[in-house]
Amino acid sequence: MREKPRLLTVVVAVLVGALAFALIQQVRNRDSDDFSNVRSDQLVELLRSLDAANQRLDQQIADLTATREELLNSTKRTKAATDAAQAQADAFAILAGTAGATGPGVRIEVDDPGATVDAGALLDAVEELRNAGAEVIVINGSVRVVGRTYIVDDADGIRIDGRVVQAPYIIEAIGDPDNLVEGSRFPGGLVDTLRSRGATVSLTRSDSITITALADVKTPEYARADP
Amino acid sequence: MIPVVGLVVGVGLGLWLQPDVPESLRPYLPVAIIAALDAVVGALRALGERRFDDRVFVVSFVSNVLIAAFMVFLGDQLGVGSQLSTGVVVVLGIRIFANAAAIRRRIFRA
Numbered sequence: 001m002r003e004k005p006r007l008l009t010v011v012v013a014v015l016v017g018a019l020a021f022a023l024i025q026q027v028r029n030r031d032s033d034d035f036s037n038v039r040s041d042q043l044v045e046l047l048r049s050l051d052a053a054n055q056r057l058d059q060q061i062a063d064l065t066a067t068r069e070e071l072l073n074s075t076k077r078t079k080a081a082t083d084a085a086q087a088q089a090d091a092f093a094i095l096a097g098t099a100g101a102t103g104p105g106v107r108i109e110v111d112d113p114g115a116t117v118d119a120g121a122l123l124d125a126v127e128e129l130r131n132a133g134a135e136v137i138v139i140n141g142s143v144r145v146v147g148r149t150y151i152v153d154d155a156d157g158i159r160i161d162g163r164v165v166q167a168p169y170i171i172e173a174i175g176d177p178d179n180l181v182e183g184s185r186f187p188g189g190l191v192d193t194l195r196s197r198g199a200t201v202s203l204t205r206s207d208s209i210t211i212t213a214l215a216d217v218k219t220p221e222y223a224r225a226d227p
Numbered sequence: 228m229i230p231v232v233g234l235v236v237g238v239g240l241g242l243w244l245q246p247d248v249p250e251s252l253r254p255y256l257p258v259a260i261i262a263a264l265d266a267v268v269g270a271l272r273a274l275g276e277r278r279f280d281d282r283v284f285v286v287s288f289v290s291n292v293l294i295a296a297f298m299v300f301l302g303d304q305l306g307v308g309s310q311l312s313t314g315v316v317v318v319l320g321i322r323i324f325a326n327a328a329a330i331r332r333r334i335f336r337a
Contacts, residue, residue, distance in 0.1 A: 008281030008282055008285060009230070009281055010229060011281070011285050012229075012230050012270075012281055012285060013229045013230045013231075013232060013234075014233055014234025015233075015263070015284075015285065015288050015289075016230045016234045016267065017233035017234060017236050017237030017240070018237060019260065019263040019264070019267060019288075020234050020237030020238045020241060021237040021238070021240050022256060022259070022260050023239040023241070023260050023264075024238060024241030024242060024264070025241055025245075025248055026256050026257055026260055028241075028245065031271070039254060039303070040282075040308075041306065041308065041309060042309055049264075079322075102264075117337050121295075126317050158310065193253070193327045210249065216253075225298055227270050
């Protein structure tokens with residue numbers, strides 16, 4: 001009578017112990033997040049949702065790549081346009097005399113002991129140089145000759161763009177040196193004409209002339225750009 | 228007294244040994260644990276009502292665990308494993324609550 005209940009009590013203890021053991025085991029296993037506890041249909045569901053997420057992300061990658069390409073292209077185009085505009089602005093600045101310039105060219109020194117060189121002679125010289133392809137012309141290192149430059153005789157000497165210049169006149173021109181030298185030296189040309197007036201002219205070609213003088217820029221009052 | 232010793236020993240072993248649950252048992256262990264808990268709560272209620280019987284407890288414990296595991300196994304075979312195990316857990320949970328309510332009424336008279 002005593003033996004049977006006692007055995008059963010031990011069995012009860014063993015069962016309770018086994019339950020506690022399994023419970024703790026299960027709780028511990030839940031902490032490791034592998035998929036061994038997951039049922040196969042749940043795995044399939046998981047896989048499907050992952051696939052969908054994958055596809056969405058692929059789509060997103062494609063979209064973003066396309067956007068990136070687009071932006072890169074547009075950046076390139078913008079850069080090309082900026083470069084072109086900059087080049088044009090540089091060309092215009094040289095033409096208008098608002099920027100310094102450097103390059104090969106000639107340097108003409110005109111000494112005028114008899115004061116026989118007048119505005120007309122100087123203007124002719126400038127025109128001859130322009131015909132020979134001079135791109136930038138400066139007189140006495142301070143007066144930039146541009147499209148709207150005027151040269152007049154004055155009581156004090158010769159007035160160019162409102163500034164009086166005195167002999168010796170030093171004309172520096174940037175352009176093809178060969179053309180400039182030839183265009184100045186031919187019989188009846190610039191050098192000839194000035195010498196015949198009694199001036200002494202020396203002409204030197206230079207590989208590098210740097211011109212820093214700028215023309216006065218006047219904003220057009222009446223003319224408007226008509227693109 | 229001896230069941231309490233068993234409980235302590237089980238907790239100690241679980242904390243100390245940390246063996247891996249065999250792969251084939253993994254799907255059944257959670258539901259089996261719930262079933263065993265149901266048996267334990269039922270036993271506590273019976274203890275409170277002074278009609279606890281070792282034999283009934285052992286049989287109900289073992290049969291609960293086996294039936295729960297078998298139902299999950301059957302559900303897996305039929306392709307409704309997760310739904311059926313959810314159902315088993317719900318039913319066992321209801322039973323646990325009912326037993327707990329009986330114990331509560333007995334202790335607090337409320």
